[in-house]
Amino acid sequence: MSPLDKKMAVATRDAEATKIRILDAAEEEFAKGGLLGARTEAIAGKTDVTKCMMFYYFKSKEGLYQAVLERAVGRHIEALKKIDIQNTKPEDALRSLIAAFLEAAEHNQNLPRIFFYEGIQNKGKYYGQLATTSIYMQIVAVLEKGMAAGKFRKMDAMHTAVNIIGMCVFYYCHFENLKYLWPSGTDLLSRKMKDKHNDQTIEQIMASVMK
C-alpha cells in the first residue's frame, strides 16, 4: 500500500469510525486467543491505524477487551429483545428462540468463543453475569411455560436450557476440529452445511423437550 492509498483509505479523521475499526479487529483477535492470547500488535495490524490509537481510545488491552465485550453483549441483548415469546405457543416460541441463536452463532462465531475464553481465563468476571442471565432466562421461561401447559416433558429447565445453548454453539465453535468428520474439503460453514446443521439441531432440540 503506497502512502497515497493509505491516505485515501483513511479519507477523513473520524474518531468514531476508527474506534469501530479497532473494536472489530480486537473482537476477532480476542475470539482467537482471549484476553491472554490476543496480541495488541496483531489487533493494530488489522486496522489501518497505529497501535497507539488503541491505547489513546481504550487506555489498555484490558480496557479494549471490556469495550469489546460490552458491545457484543449489548448487541446480543438487543437481538433477543425482538423475539416475542409472550403471545406464542411454547413450541413455537422455543423454535423462534433456537432459530435466533443459531443465526447469531452462525453469523458471529466470535461471541460464543469470546465467552468461552471469558469463562476459562477470567472466570466470567467481566460480563459473565449480564451475558449469561440474559441469554438463558428467556429459554428457561419458555421451557417452564411448556411444562405447565403439558406440552413439554418434565425436566429441570435450567440444565436443559444450558444443554440447548450448548447444542446451538458447539458446531460453530468447533468446526475446525469437526471438519475431520466429513470428507476432506467439506466446508462446514457453507450455506448447505449450515442449513443442514441448523435444521438437524432444531429438530433434535424439539424432540429433546417434547412429551
Next chain:
Amino acid sequence: MSPLDKKMAVATRDAEATKIRILDAAEEEFAKGGLLGARTEAIAGKTDVTKCMMFYYFKSKEGLYQAVLERAVGRHIEALKKIDIQNTKPEDALRSLIAAFLEAAEHNQNLPRIFFYEGIQNKGKYYGQLATTSIYMQIVAVLEKGMAAGKFRKMDAMHTAVNIIGMCVFYYCHFENLKYLWPSGTDLLSRKMKDKHNDQTIEQIMASVMK
C-alpha cells in the same frame, strides 16, 4: 518450602516422574490458555523442577504441547475401547457411551478445553483428526444401528453426534460463566450438581433420539 523439604519431595532423580509432573502442569496451563496463552514459567512454577527441564525433555513449548495432546488423546481412546457397543441394544449402548463421556468430561475438564483451543488457535492441526474421529465414530455407529432397528427417529447421525458431544461437554467447559444462573455460592462442580446435570443430560439426549 525449605531446601530439605524440596529434596524430600523430589526424593530420587526420576526422569519419568519429572516428565509426568511437567505434563500434568502443562496440561492445566494449556487448558487455561491454549498453546498461545500458556506461559512456560507458569507451567514450570507448578512443578518442583526448573523451567529448563521442560526444554530438556520436550525441546520447545510446542513440543510440550504436542506431548500433552498425545497423552490426552491416548487416554481418551483407551477409555473408549473399554465400552462394548457390539452386543448391546442401541439404547443401552448409547446410554453407556454418554455416561462415559460425561464421566470423562467431569473428571478431566482439561481435555474438552484443550481441544477447543486446538481448534481455534491451531485449526486442529496437531491431533484434530485422530481425536475427533475416535470420539465421534462410535456414537455415529450406535445412532445408525438404532435407526436401522427402528428404535431411533430418522436423523443425520453425524450432526446429531456432534450435538450430543456438545451437550456432554458444554456444562463442564463453561461452568465459570454458567454459575451466574444459580444462586450465588452454588458450586456447579459439587457432587450433587454434577449428578443432577449428568442425569438431566442423559435423559435429554435419549429423548432427543428416541422415536
Next chain:
DNA sequence: TGATAAACTAACTAAATAGTTGATTAAATT
C-alpha cells in the same frame, strides 16, 4: 485566515517471555 483542539504517528522503554549455556550433582556401571 489563523488559532485551537482533536486525531494521529514514529520512535522509544520497561517488563515479560521463550529458549540457551555451562556448570553441578546424584545415580549407575565398571
Next chain:
DNA sequence: AATTTAATCAACTATTTAGTTAGTTTATCA
C-alpha cells in the same frame, strides 16, 4: 572406589510485548 552418564539448576540472552512520550497533521470555528 573411580568413572561415566543422566538429571538438574542458576544465570544468562534475544525477542516480543504492553504501554509511553513528545511531537506532527488535519479539521473546525472564531
